[in-house]
Amino acid sequence: MLSWKVAAVQMDCHFGNRAHNLEGVRTGLREAAAHGARLVVFPECALTGYAFDSKDEAWPHAEAIPGPSTDALAADCRQLGVWAVVGSLERVERTKDLFNVAILVGPDGLVAVYRKLHLPLLGVDRFTTPGDRPFAVHDLGGLRVGMTICYDGSFPESARALMLLGADLVVLPTNWPTGAVSTVKYLIQARALENHIYYAAVNRAGEERGFRFIGQSRLVDVNGELLAASTSDRPEILYADIDPQRAREKHIVKIPGKYELHRTADRRPEMYGVLCESRAKNS
Numbered sequence: 001m002l003s004w005k006v007a008a009v010q011m012d013c014h015f016g017n018r019a020h021n022l023e024g025v026r027t028g029l030r031e032a033a034a035h036g037a038r039l040v041v042f043p044e045c046a047l048t049g050y051a052f053d054s055k056d057e058a059w060p061h062a063e064a065i066p067g068p069s070t071d072a073l074a075a076d077c078r079q080l081g082v083w084a085v086v087g088s089l090e091r092v093e094r095t096k097d098l099f100n101v102a103i104l105v106g107p108d109g110l111v112a113v114y115r116k117l118h119l120p121l122l123g124v125d126r127f128t129t130p131g132d133r134p135f136a137v138h139d140l141g142g143l144r145v146g147m148t149i150c151y152d153g154s155f156p157e158s159a160r161a162l163m164l165l166g167a168d169l170v171v172l173p174t175n176w177p178t179g180a181v182s183t184v185k186y187l188i189q190a191r192a193l194e195n196h197i198y199y200a201a202v203n204r205a206g207e208e209r210g211f212r213f214i215g216q217s218r219l220v221d222v223n224g225e226l227l228a229a230s231t232s233d234r235p236e237i238l239y240a241d242i243d244p245q246r247a248r249e250k251h252i253v254k255i256p257g258k259y260e261l262h263r264t265a266d267r268r269p270e271m272y273g274v275l276c277e278s279r280a281k282n283s
Helices: 018-034 055-061 068-080 150-154 156-164 181-195 244-248
Strands: 004-010 039-041 083-092 097-106 109-115 137-139 144-147 169-173 198-202 218-220 226-229 236-242 251-255 259-262
Touching: 004 018, 004 198, 004 218, 018 039, 018 068, 018 083, 018 236, 039 169, 055 083, 055 097, 068 083, 068 097, 068 109, 083 109, 083 144, 083 169, 097 144, 144 156, 150 156, 150 169, 150 181, 156 169, 156 181, 169 181, 181 198, 181 218, 218 236, 226 236, 236 244
Parallel strands: 004 039, 039 083, 144 169, 169 198
Antiparallel strands: 004 236, 083 097, 097 109, 137 144, 198 218, 218 226, 251 259
16 A cells, blocks of 8 residues: 655734635645645634634634635646645534634545544634534545544544544644643543554644644654654644554554554443433533
């Protein structure tokens, strides 16, 4: 099975300026493709910005999907022969829903839209509708990708569900502000290790309305080791080569017959019923 070069574009974006941000995404896409990347991942809300103060303020900057932005990205992906995951806001005119989304686009056009499931009391997520679609894995032709967004990564069920659905790589477009350093330090690599998958957490740079975004994007291998990591809060592009077959080998043999692990067969789902019970926020 062929390896894939993945790029993480840690970019700044202009608040509420979709045209400028789309051009920035297209520029990053071209640069990453020129360096051999086949999948290019951008931050959460890269096309719109994040720190909106109301749904009414955010609504004009959201877009129906498919729409002009996905059409432009699809044309670029077709020309470059690459796939892209880009964060944005989706508006649904019929229901007046506003979703925080990750858009997957490839050479054949729009592949999928993931709507953020877990919403913090922060930024535009105070006003968006919780995602209404189940987790899904998308085969790009040898690489199976699952999408999550920012706060989703704090819930281990997200990555675990995608692993069980067959994901080789989970992508996490984020907007980590100051205060999220512990997530960077401890959570991202654990998600890769515990599921034996690759993990791409792609944060943004810059500042919006008093929120400073910390960068520190990272690409992680199936053992939780860093393949590439930013140490700054400035724009940059990270690259890593990943081998999908390694993510599919869940039986890990350290010493045959004496020290073996199996990331799927060793599970005890009959004991996990509590995970499916609803809990009040104050419990």
